[in-house]
Amino acid sequence: MKSNYKVIIIEDDVVLTQYLSNKINEIDNFEVVNTYQNPILFLADNLKFDIILLDVVMPEMNGLDAIDPILLKYPDALIIMNTIKDDQDTIFTALKRGALGFIDKQSFDVNYEEVLNTIAIGGAFMTPSIARKVVANFQDPSNSLEKLSPREKEIANGILKGFSYKLVAMECGISIDTVRIHIKNIYRKLKINSKSQLFNLINQRF
Numbered sequence: 596m597k598s599n600y601k602v603i604i605i606e607d608d609v610v611l612t613q614y615l616s617n618k619i620n621e622i623d624n625f626e627v628v629n630t631y632q633n634p635i636l637f638l639a640d641n642l643k644f645d646i647i648l649l650d651v652v653m654p655e656m657n658g659l660d661a662i663d664p665i666l667l668k669y670p671d672a673l674i675i676m677n678t679i680k681d682d683q684d685t686i687f688t689a690l691k692r693g694a695l696g697f698i699d700k701q702s703f704d705v706n707y708e709e710v711l712n713t714i715a716i717g718g719a720f721m722t723p724s725i726a727r728k729v730v731a732n733f734q735d736p737s738n739s740l741e742k743l744s745p746r747e748k749e750i751a752n753g754i755l756k757g758f759s760y761k762l763v764a765m766e767c768g769i770s771i772d773t774v775r776i777h778i779k780n781i782y783r784k785l786k787i788n789s790k791s792q793l794f795n796l797i798n799q800r801f
Contacts, residue, residue: 634661
């Protein structure tokens with residue numbers, strides 16, 4: 596481990612930002628070099644750093660959408676998500692886009708030193724509650740596309756290709772109302788609620 600790691604905090608809560616800064620500055624080898632209230636302000640700046648502590652819910656640009664431009668500008672950035680959003684969709688989107696750590700804010704006091712040291716030495720870190728959600732996702736058979744019927748897979752493929760319900764209905768030779776019924780059944784079987792979640796799941800497994 597090198598002698599000093601420079602940390603950036605991107606968080607819109609000013610009081611929390613100060614608290615995080617104080618906590619991190621108490622750890623040997625870690626120093627908060629700057630803070631920003633949203634990713635746009637950070638991306639407009641140029642500053643040498645090693646680790647980013649990144650919130651998800653922020654004005655102007657959320658943390659998930661910020662991951663790609665951050666890594667484009669700073670390919671070696673080590674990104675840790677620190678957020679109250681801990682649903683599976685948020686977790687997997689952050690990890691797929693390149694985050695190396697994911698902490699729920701309620702656990703920061705317990706885990707902040709461990710997560711920073713783990714990330715600094717080349718590891719990845721999730722707080723136990725987040726890790727449990729990840730494990731549950733892989734263990735849940737309802738997330739498997741094998742639960743879908745051949746017709747449901749056909750319709751899901753059409754949605755993935757960007758087809759409208761009307762076009763899916765024409766391709767499958769069924770009514771739009773029948774397409775809607777199949778979509779509801781697909782969402783129920785896969786335990787999802789939106790086209791974006793369907794896209795993410797199918798894109799991983801088809």
